[in-house]
Amino acid sequence: MTTSRLRTLATLGLLAMTAAWGSTFVLIKEIVARMPVADFLAVRFVVAALAMLLLFPRRVWRLGPTGIGRGLVLGAIYGVAQLLQTWGLALIAPSVSGFATGMYVVFTPILATLLLRQQLPGRIWIAVLLATLGLGLLSLHGLSVGTGVWLTLASAVLYALHIVVLGHWTRAEDALGLSAVQMVAIALVCGAATLPHGGPVLPPDTGIWLGVLYMALIAGAGAMLVQTWAQAHLPATRAAIVMTTEPVFAAVFAVALGSDVMSWRMLAGGALVLGAMYLVELAPRRRAVDGLPAEAMHHEV
Secondary structure (H helix, E strand, O other), rough: OOOHHHHHHHHHHHHHHHHHHHHHHHHHHHOOOOOHHHHHHHHHHHHHHHHHHOOOOOOOOHHHHHHHHHHHHHHHHHHHHHHHHHHHHHHOOHHHHHHHHHOHHHHHHHHHHHHHOOOOOOOHHHEEEHHHHHHHHHHHOOOOHHHHHHHHHHHHHHHHHHHHHHHHOOHHHHHHHHHHHHHHHEEEEHHHHHOOOOOOOOOHHHHHHHHHHHHHHHHHHHHHHHHHHHHOOHHHHHHHHOOHHHHHHHHHHHHHOOOOOOOOHHHHHHHHHHHHHHHHHHHHHHHOOOOOOHHHOOOOO
């Protein structure tokens, strides 16, 4: 399979992953109203970790000590980010949390430049600006900077670090094993957060269990697997910009489920985010069609 086709599949995979994430906003709100946030995260990621270990034990073994160590580091970064984000969410409006979390689209190219010495073309920085403006329109109705915002921004920095390091370390053949090890580390971090009150409380009824299972297997284990594989084929900054479609999907699901109404802010914000995606995904392909060899563009990002 050609590099161009693999990148297309990786982009479509990330879009499917962010759609799954976007579908969970209403569901999470219902679940955390009935069980503590840390307990929900612990149960969710323990289920995801067990499922992946049962399905891919040989893939984990093949990683070797170095690969397992990398997976544990990546999972720990992601797990702490999850906790910071949810603690911040308890203190601020969900819309502000969505914007602050989405700021990983800004932090990712900065970290890629600082840590990996990557030289990014101007259109990537323009795409970052468009995506940030789009996130603002989708999420913000006024912003007060308090503890909750700072916690959420800290989680965004960690999400960006996870994206950059995952892109640097992952290989397509290691995606299954690396995803499983990351899930184990996330489960350990979130489980540790429940220890001060005696360990995780289980979901109270069948309906909540079904929601947790969806979050664990589809939006948890499945999404991590897709992201790990996709980032073996996409540069970190491009992956981050594609992933900013999450609030777009969240808005679509919110309108479809009747929990929100369509507004000009949704339309304008979604258009800006999609414009950012156009700059990093479709514009280079059109240049290739118009005569610039695809190989020449693989060094742009």
